[in-house]
Amino acid sequence: MKLKIRKNLALIDQHDNNFMYGGKFGGNFIPETLKKPIDDLTKLFTKLRKDKKFLKERDHYFETYVGAPTPFIKLDNLTDHLGGAQIYAKVVSEANGGAHKIYNATVHCLIAKKAGKRYIVGDTGAGYAGKMLSMAAKKFGLKCKIFMGAKDIKRQRPNVEAMKKNGASIVPVTTGSQTLVDAVSECMRYWVSNCDTTHMCVGSTVGPNIFIKICAWSTAQISRELIKQIKEEFGRIPKKLKLINCVGGGSSAAGFWNEFMNTDAEFIGVEAGGPKNSNLHAAPLTNGSKIGILHGAAQYVIQDKEGQIGSTESISAGLDYPGISPLHCFLKDAKRARYTSANDEEALSAYKLVSRLENISPSLEPSHAFAEAIKLAPKLDSSEVIIVNSCGDSIKDKDIIRQKLGSYKR
């Protein structure tokens, strides 16, 4: 059966009665205890998204707190250097805190307030989801707890320090691979035990359906801004336009593409290919992983034949996740987006080139997207436009970059 994206309905709402996209992705594979909290949250969010007052509130905080719109700039030097397509960046890393995670965090805190919850918990990989949640929680007067893999705590130190400064308590997760996948599991377990007093924020477009919805609805701000900025720059949406975004869980890509769903823009998602000489990766879509259930949702996921979730490896903690948003599985099977991967080395050299030539410094996650842009641009005509979502700032990666490239300059 060929899947189709419907034109008159938001992508996040294109699920069936079982909350499945395309009949096979997503759903709510959750313990009974979470049924009611998830139902309650679903009802509340359904109401709030139609509530003009709430929307005004959201827009107010996006503007004054997150900082909207984030810049849309042409990367002249990179374009000249590569010779080919015109390369632009949506510099989402200019948002408060340094990454797109602030949108989801802000919206979740607003919802938690409406739900009368005083505590908020969240997971984090690269640390940006955790940092932003701790920031927003502080702003909105919520007590915050962040679950983070012990391996990630070590490799993303600057963000850990930021979370501590914001008064969040950080719970190191020492089970399994000690990365994002275990942090999400542990956070969900905590919520099972505390769902009566605590709101949970899933850090990406993964997990039970409602969390996918809230997250993609929040990050959609990126493309709402961009579509206006593009029209200002070009007078219209360019005929040959490629929107390139890294995908781990897939929250920034979902937001970057949302408003362009019914245009001719081409969507390219770039997964983490892992180290060049390793069999491990974090690219389930590129490498043909089978559908399985992870963190409450059916999705393409790295797993063994039995259904045990597989190990991943990536230089980028934010992409180091065995699954991928059901929304992206849906977009892939409907052939609305195509997915590829960049390996650690390609991401690093993309970081090096972009930060040398341009006045931006993308983190290792969007460096994967830049790697694809760098591969593609020289093959394209100068009438074509590539926009990369530079969705995170490299400051959190300074230790890794220094170790791999010898120095880190800002």
Add this chain to the structure above:
Amino acid sequence: MKSKIALAFQNCKKEKRPALITYTVAGDNTKNNSLKILNEISKYADILEFGFPHNTPIADGGQIQGSSNRALKNGIKLRDVFQIVKKFKKNNPSKPIILMGYFNLIYQNGENNFLKSCKLSGVDGLIIVDLPYPENKNFAKKCKKKSISFIQLLSPTTSKDRMKKIINDSHEMIYYISMLSTTGGKLKVSPKKILQNYNKIKRINPKKNLVIGFGITEKTISSLKSANGLVVGSMLCKIISKSLKMRQNPVTKLAKVVYSLKKKIL
């Protein structure tokens, strides 16, 4: 014909005591030992829950995660789980055994394939932690067709309306989660409160066998003995961890503990 699970409850009712239901993980700490454990504890336990481990469990606490990790490290596969059940059933044909785990393993194995293996090895029931109602309706029907009990879960967060629907569609056993917790949490609700909730559920349909699980240990078990059944899981996993650490034989250790649990509910 009555199922083995229904018969087990019937026997316990005759003896005016709750059914003692144990949970251990297949392959913990070895395939052989987990079979020996079943053989030993089945002398005292009325129904045996047997976990097929998953490496990304979203509702299990540290103790069961520990057991699962040990089992997975030993390379336990579904095929082994069924083999252990089959071997156990050869010597204990009337003792009901319930497999418990997460849906992805069934999904990858194929629902029909999985149920076929259940039937061939002698599995009596299934608890699937992350396949809630009504998403589990189709699968529960398939189970029923094969005379395998699909055990529905209820929790303190389940609304009364939802409870009625779930109970209506349930088979001979229902599992009430005592509190908001992952498995192995400390009992944070008083036994009195748990029994109040339990009785409310029983009133919806007194005929269904309702068991209580989560947070039940040697200390708390006797205060809940008016229930139809009581599940002890994490505590047993903890005993295995402990005895391994102290280089004791987990099999004999566990048998002793289950014996003393049984004495507490007589």
